[in-house]
Amino acid sequence: MTVKNFIGVNAVLYFYIALGGAQAATASDASGPKLPQLDIETYASQIFWLIVTFIVLYFLVAKIAMPRIAEVLEGRQERIEDDLDKAETLKKEAYLVKVEYEKALSSAREEAHEATRRAQDEIAKHSAEVEALANQKVANMLKDAEDRIDAARTEASSEKETVTDTLEQNVARDIIGDTVKKLVGINVSPEDVNEAISLTLKGRVR
Amino acid sequence: MASPVEQFKLKSLVPFELGGVDLSYTTSSLWMTITVVCVTAFLTLSMRGGRLVPGRWQSMAEMSYEFIANMIRENVGAEGRKYFPFIFTLFMFILVGNLVGMIPFAYTFTSQIIVTFAMAATIFIGVTVIGLVRHGLHFFSLFVPSGTPLILAPLLIPIEVISYFVRPVSLSVRLFANMMAGHTMMKVFGGFTVLLGVLGVAPIILLVALTGFEIMVAVLQAYVFTVLTCLYLNDAIHLH
Numbered sequence: 543m544t545v546k547n548f549i550g551v552n553a554v555l556y557f558y559i560a561l562g563g564a565q566a567a568t569a570s571d572a573s574g575p576k577l578p579q580l581d582i583e584t585y586a587s588q589i590f591w592l593i594v595t596f597i598v599l600y601f602l603v604a605k606i607a608m609p610r611i612a613e614v615l616e617g618r619q620e621r622i623e624d625d626l627d628k629a630e631t632l633k634k635e636a637y638l639v640k641v642e643y644e645k646a647l648s649s650a651r652e653e654a655h656e657a658t659r660r661a662q663d664e665i666a667k668h669s670a671e672v673e674a675l676a677n678q679k680v681a682n683m684l685k686d687a688e689d690r691i692d693a694a695r696t697e698a699s700s701e702k703e704t705v706t707d708t709l710e711q712n713v714a715r716d717i718i719g720d721t722v723k724k725l726v727g728i729n730v731s732p733e734d735v736n737e738a739i740s741l742t743l744k745g746r747v748r
Numbered sequence: 749m750a751s752p753v754e755q756f757k758l759k760s761l762v763p764f765e766l767g768g769v770d771l772s773y774t775t776s777s778l779w780m781t782i783t784v785v786c787v788t789a790f791l792t793l794s795m796r797g798g799r800l801v802p803g804r805w806q807s808m809a810e811m812s813y814e815f816i817a818n819m820i821r822e823n824v825g826a827e828g829r830k831y832f833p834f835i836f837t838l839f840m841f842i843l844v845g846n847l848v849g850m851i852p853f854a855y856t857f858t859s860q861i862i863v864t865f866a867m868a869a870t871i872f873i874g875v876t877v878i879g880l881v882r883h884g885l886h887f888f889s890l891f892v893p894s895g896t897p898l899i900l901a902p903l904l905i906p907i908e909v910i911s912y913f914v915r916p917v918s919l920s921v922r923l924f925a926n927m928m929a930g931h932t933m934m935k936v937f938g939g940f941t942v943l944l945g946v947l948g949v950a951p952i953i954l955l956v957a958l959t960g961f962e963i964m965v966a967v968l969q970a971y972v973f974t975v976l977t978c979l980y981l982n983d984a985i986h987l988h
Contacts, residue, residue: 578756579928584776584806585862586769588758591777592863599841601785604833607791611813614806621800 711736752893752935754857775855776988782848783857792803812840814903816974823978827985835932835981838867839974846927846966858969859927861920868920879984886980890987919976926969 578584715735722730756977758924762773791812794805802810816836820828828835842858857863879887892901937955943946 571781577753578758579861583770584758587771587774588776588860588862589781589866595780598842599787600837602788603791603837603840607788608836610795614809617802639818686954701985718982722909
């Protein structure tokens with residue numbers, strides 16, 4: 543222990559100084575006592591009062607001063623620990639709140655995503671429906687138009703045929719009537735011709 | 749000019765005798781009493797508020813308390829707690845005794861070899877008794893450092909025994925010599941100042957420095973005395 547050694551050396555040094563002082567005192571005052579500290583007469587009184595004062599101080603310090611200091615220090619320690627505990631609890635609480643907040647945030651975000659997707663789906667569905675409907679309508683209209691055109695065309699062609707047929711029949715009837723008249727000399731009405739033709743056709747069919 | 753050691757002479761203030769033994773109340777006793785009052789006042793008045801955030805005085809009282817508490821914890825350990833009140837009282841008594849001795853015209857009772865020796869001897873006897881009670885005869889293994897070769901034992905044991913019994917002497921002489929030398933030196937420089945007249949400024953400057961130094965020594969020696977007490981106590985409790 544270097545500190546101890548240092549203190550020891552120091553003490554020895556001081557002791558020599560003190561002895562030097564004592565010798566100086568002897569030199570200057572040869573008849574008197576060397577050092578007042580070495581006067582044995584005073585020892586009993588000093589020891590007695592040392593014991594008395596020290597014991598008094600011991601009880602004052604141990605019974606009055608120290609419990610008070612210990613109490614204050616303990617109170618402070620408790621307070622600090624209490625505060626630390628409280629801080630810890632609050633920190634935990636804050637953490638929980640943060641976690642909850644993050645959860646809420648993420649769920650809200652997800653919900654938002656979901657809503658957006660749903661809306662997009664709906665829009666897509668709706669537009670598809672509308673398109674399909676429009677297509678259907680257009681197709682229907684086209685078909686109607688085509689039908690109408692077809693009908694018109696058919697009608698027109700049948701009309702044309704009928705007209706042509708009628709015309710041909712009439713012409714044929716007239717020709718037949720004329721021919722018959724010229725050949726046989728009988729006036730034949732177109733109705734007769736018609737009847738004859740139909741009879742002939744019936745017979746052929748039969 | 750008065751001798752520089754004349755300041756250590758005791759004056760009987762209240763003559764008092766008991767069974768033929770002179771137990772007069774002297775200047776030394778007066779300053780012991782003043783020390784007791786100062787320590788008590790310092791430790792109680794400063795803690796009166798007992799505030800959560802201490803003021804200067806309360807802080808000083810708490811610091812001295814914790815200083816000694818830490819000293820015991822580090823040097824003696826948990827078993828030292830029992831002796832905390834004694835060691836704290838010892839420290840405060842020596843510290844304040846040294847410091848009030850620095851007041852001009854005051855008396856430094858720690859500059860009396862018999863006072864320091866009485867304290868050191870009490871500690872020495874007390875520590876030895878504690879060691880003997882705790883460890884019985886095993887206590888004497890204190891004089892055989894662990895790991896000593898058997899051949900060296902005859903040489904080492906006497907050294908250890910001597911060093912053990914010198915403890916009260918070194919402990920008391922250290923404090924006494926420091927206090928006495930410091931006050932003697934101050935007295936010498938004070939005498940120079942008076943002798944040199946105008947030129948006495950130089951010793952006064954030295955005296956100022958010396959006063960600061962002596963206040964440091966007063967605190968340091970109180971600390972040394974206490975810490976050595978702790979070490980001796982530790983030896984008795986833990987046997988090295």
